[in-house]
Amino acid sequence: MSCRKRKNIPLLPVVGFEVRFEEDWPSQAPSCYHGPMLLFDKYVDGRKVETFYACSAQREGKNCSSKTQMPWNHEMMSYDDVIAIHPTKRKFCCQCQKFIREDDSATHIKHEKKTGITNADLIKPSLLFLTPKENTKTNAQYFLSHNTISFLHSTLKRLQISHVVNIGMPRLHEHIQHEIDGTMKSILLDIDERFSMFWPREKFLQFNMFNQHFFHDGSEEIFDEFLQNRSKRKNIAVVLDPPFGGLVDCIVQTIKWMSSRTMDEVNESKKFSIFWIFPYFMEKRITDNFPFMSMLDFQVDYDNHKKFKNALTGRKASPVRIFTNVENERIVLPGERYRFCVPCRRYVSVDNDHCKLCNSCPSKDGRKCRHCEKCKKCVKSSKLHCDSCKRCQIPSHTCRIDDVTTCHLCGEGSHRRKHCPSLGAPPLFK
Numbered sequence: 001m002s003c004r005k006r007k008n009i010p011l012l013p014v015v016g017f018e019v020r021f022e023e024d025w026p027s028q029a030p031s032c033y034h035g036p037m038l039l040f041d042k043y044v045d046g047r048k049v050e051t052f053y054a055c056s057a058q059r060e061g062k063n064c065s066s067k068t069q070m071p072w073n074h075e076m077m078s079y080d081d082v083i084a085i086h087p088t089k090r091k092f093c094c095q096c097q098k099f100i101r102e103d104d105s106a107t108h109i110k111h112e113k114k115t116g117i118t119n120a121d122l123i124k125p126s127l128l129f130l131t132p133k134e135n136t137k138t139n140a141q142y143f144l145s146h147n148t149i150s151f152l153h154s155t156l157k158r159l160q161i162s163h164v165v166n167i168g169m170p171r172l173h174e175h176i177q178h179e180i181d182g183t184m185k186s187i188l189l190d191i192d193e194r195f196s197m198f199w200p201r202e203k204f205l206q207f208n209m210f211n212q213h214f215f216h217d218g219s220e221e222i223f224d225e226f227l228q229n230r231s232k233r234k235n236i237a238v239v240l241d242p243p244f245g246g247l248v249d250c251i252v253q254t255i256k257w258m259s260s261r262t263m264d265e266v267n268e269s270k271k272f273s274i275f276w277i278f279p280y281f282m283e284k285r286i287t288d289n290f291p292f293m294s295m296l297d298f299q300v301d302y303d304n305h306k307k308f309k310n311a312l313t314g315r316k317a318s319p320v321r322i323f324t325n326v327e328n329e330r331i332v333l334p335g336e337r338y339r340f341c342v343p344c345r346r347y348v349s350v351d352n353d354h355c356k357l358c359n360s361c362p363s364k365d366g367r368k369c370r371h372c373e374k375c376k377k378c379v380k381s382s383k384l385h386c387d388s389c390k391r392c393q394i395p396s397h398t399c400r401i402d403d404v405t406t407c408h409l410c411g412e413g414s415h416r417r418k419h420c421p422s423l424g425a426p427p428l429f430k
């Protein structure tokens with residue numbers, strides 16, 4: 001194949017940020033409303049140019065304006081307040097996203113409201129009440145589809161999990177609460193304070209997963225009580241669905257922190273099952289930190305995420321996967337879209353053909369692969385081998401001397417370091 005050669009393309013500086021966890025962090029760090037700030041190193045073309053503290057939650061970087069409590073927090077009723085009101089008298093203002101007190105009705109006269117709210121309704125906040133905060137970079141609040149939730153739930157059941165820590169996973173938490181037998185216990189850790197109107201403190205703690213900060217006194221004790229092995233044996237799982245713009249290193253820290261909190265009497269950190277929802281192209285970043293984790297072929301989808309739809313619906317295939325430390329052969333991927341690969345000992349997508357030469361089912365993005373003799377590995381079937389680039393490329397590519405189209409952070413070819421999702425840039429299909 002011949003390729004167009006273009007030289008002298010001006011190269012833009014490659015800017016990147018890395019978070020640094022010092023020994024004495026967080027005690028030395030300044031704080032904002034979201035807890036201790038993170039220490040960032042800024043790199044331009046691989047050279048460190050600046051070191052600064054920034055808010056851990058607001059991915060807009062340094063400009064966290066929320067030094068104190070959000071003003072409307074004070075007006076929000078607590079779960080205890082809500083539950084004390086008779087169901088026929090409960091009123092929720094959809095526009096203001098809060099329950100209304102009798103004497104405050106006038107303010108909301110023109111707003112859309114829900115009334116006659118039963119206790120059964122209250123355990124479905126994300127399904128019935130809350131408008132996803134999807135536009136703010138801080139929240140990236142997309143709710144997982146029913147299909148994905150059922151898969152996660154049946155997997156937890158099959159693994160005989162007794163206690164589930166849901167970090168940024170409101171839908172799964174709700175789903176577990178619906179269980180009739182109620183044998184599985186679950187707690188939600190999320191930064192969205194609106195959940196405190198729907199759950200008692202034993203079931204919801206306002207928490208920042210990027211710096212392990214709890215927003216209210218007494219939360220740590222509640223969390224430890226949930227985790228720790230008293231007399232009964234607990235089989236714990238942590239399920240995380242972080243905003244994709246979040247930093248991998250911070251989530252890694254949070255998992256290590258969880259591990260240190262599950263110490264049992266003999267001072268040994270108890271093993272727990274991890275399910276971390278993240279895009280497939282972050283695989284290397286995750287497995288570099290946690291070599292014991294692997295990526296499932298299951299495609300995760302969201303209800304309100306226009307870009308990440310299930311392949312079955314004919315819309316764009318989801319790039320979102322689940323990373324886990326559980327042996328893959330114990331996780332049964334459901335339905336006709338998946339099959340069990342005997343040599344790989346794991347379930348894979350039916351399109352992910354086993355390659356005898358690579359000895360794996362190599363597809364990452366759900367699309368078919370082809371083995372390239374020259375590259376000595378499987379590549380996306382849409383690519384052809386380019387002799388100038390010495391690797392397989394899309395046919396329309398431009399050969400370049402420097403491989404500037406590969407991201408230095410995650411190694412993915414679709415963006416540069418500057419646009420890497422791990423740095424807070426909107427990640428996909430730009």
Ligand SMILES: C[S@+](CC[C@H](N)C(=O)[O-])C[C@H]1O[C@@H](n2cnc3c(N)ncnc32)[C@H](O)[C@@H]1O
Nearest residue numbers: 139140141142168190191192208209242243244
């Ligand atoms: C379920 S959504 C999933 C978003 C999806 N991974 C994406 O980026 O498109 C993320 C959840 O995490 C919560 N969340 C966002 N930032 C958080 C933080 N710093 N700490 C804890 N929870 C957070 C949101 O409120 C939301 O419920």
Ligand SMILES: [Zn+2]
Nearest residue numbers: 032034055064
């Ligand atoms: Zn902040």
Ligand SMILES: [Zn+2]
Nearest residue numbers: 093096108111
């Ligand atoms: Zn209102």
Ligand SMILES: [Zn+2]
Nearest residue numbers: 341344354361
């Ligand atoms: Zn295979």
Ligand SMILES: [Zn+2]
Nearest residue numbers: 355358371378
């Ligand atoms: Zn191959």
Ligand SMILES: [Zn+2]
Nearest residue numbers: 372375385392
């Ligand atoms: Zn090739």
Ligand SMILES: [Zn+2]
Nearest residue numbers: 003386389399
């Ligand atoms: Zn080329």
